[in-house]
Amino acid sequence: MPALDRKKAAEWIARVVLAAVFVAAAVPKLSDLASFAADVRNYRMLPDAAAPWLATIVPCVELAIAAALLVDRWVRGAAVVAWGLLAAFSLAMGQALVRGINIDCGCFGSATATAVSWKTLLRNAALLAVATYAFLAAHRRLRRDP
Amino acid sequence: MRILGEAAQVVGVGLLGALLAFLLGAVPAAPEEAGACGGGPTEGAALTWVSPADARPLLGTAGVVFVDARDRAEYRSGHVAGSVHTPVVGGVVRDGALEPLRGATTVVAYCDSSEQCARSVRLAGILTEAGFPDVRVLEGGFPAWLDAGYPAEAGEH
Numbered sequence: 530m531p532a533l534d535r536k537k538a539a540e541w542i543a544r545v546v547l548a549a550v551f552v553a554a555a556v557p558k559l560s561d562l563a564s565f566a567a568d569v570r571n572y573r574m575l576p577d578a579a580a581p582w583l584a585t586i587v588p589c590v591e592l593a594i595a596a597a598l599l600v601d602r603w604v605r606g607a608a609v610v611a612w613g614l615l616a617a618f619s620l621a622m623g624q625a626l627v628r629g630i631n632i633d634c635g636c637f638g639s640a641t642a643t644a645v646s647w648k649t650l651l652r653n654a655a656l657l658a659v660a661t662y663a664f665l666a667a668h669r670r671l672r673r674d675p
Numbered sequence: 676m677r678i679l680g681e682a683a684q685v686v687g688v689g690l691l692g693a694l695l696a697f698l699l700g701a702v703p704a705a706p707e708e709a710g711a712c713g714g715g716p717t718e719g720a721a722l723t724w725v726s727p728a729d730a731r732p733l734l735g736t737a738g739v740v741f742v743d744a745r746d747r748a749e750y751r752s753g754h755v756a757g758s759v760h761t762p763v764v765g766g767v768v769r770d771g772a773l774e775p776l777r778g779a780t781t782v783v784a785y786c787d788s789s790e791q792c793a794r795s796v797r798l799a800g801i802l803t804e805a806g807f808p809d810v811r812v813l814e815g816g817f818p819a820w821l822d823a824g825y826p827a828e829a830g831e832h
Contacts, residue, residue: 590689606681632753
């Protein structure tokens with residue numbers, strides 16, 4: 530397999546993996562927005578009144594990211610938004626860990642109950658790395674062959 | 676610049692989705708009077724309120740049980756460490772729900788802070804009627820407990 534094809538394949542794997550993770554995260558949240566709003570409230574970072582709105586916006590943006598990651602036209606923008614969202618999640622988890630609050634991370638809505646931990650933070654770091662790779666790989670390729 | 680434009684389009688589509696959810700009435704209701712419930716002259720003389728700071732030393736003390744009056748999803752999302760889940764639905768608890776609390780000398784009831792901690796106040800009433808000697812209601816509910824950085828945990832027992 531030529532090097533260029535291998536790079537393109539790796540880029541697509543990163544994009545599809547990231548898109549799949551965002552779909553898996555968004556669907557359970559959308560199916561139980563009230564539970565996800567409770568998860569958001571427990572982070573104690575925003576006024577309680579903002580939690581239902583954020584709980585609705587986040588999964589919608591996650592689905593938009595997932596779809597856009599699979600289209601060349603929007604892949605770089607999607608990777609940037611994915612990066613920002615993952616960084617925000619990491620910040621929220623980090624402050625909960627520092628404050629010693631053991632709460633459900635809400636990462637996959639009510640589909641799974643996973644407490645915020647260094648493990649969930651590490652998983653986010655890995656996804657950040659995938660988003661970074663997807664962005665750089667797509668950016669290089671699209672600059673070369675727009 | 677072009678990449679930022681693409682990013683803005685992605686966020687825009689997400690926001691449109693959220694707007695659609697709002698128009699369909701899918702956005703969950705925000706809790707009322709958040710953080711407002713607590714001791715005061717309107718709550719009635721029989722009710723004993725306890726602040727998170729005063730309740731914290733009680734956690735882990737023999738004979739003291741914390742009970743969570745919220746629904747299952749809220750409890751699963753996070754609750755006072757070691758608390759017992761006793762949801763109040765429609766102003767009542769299910770049959771046998773008080774059995775795990777038997778033998779407790781002090782019970783601290785809490786919920787979120789909506790409607791002046793209505794569910795925990797109701798639970799406190801039920802517990803008092805059931806003969807528990809020392810029943811208290813946590814001021815500010817679970818949000819105030821979290822704000823104070825006191826022990827909490829996720830999942831179910």
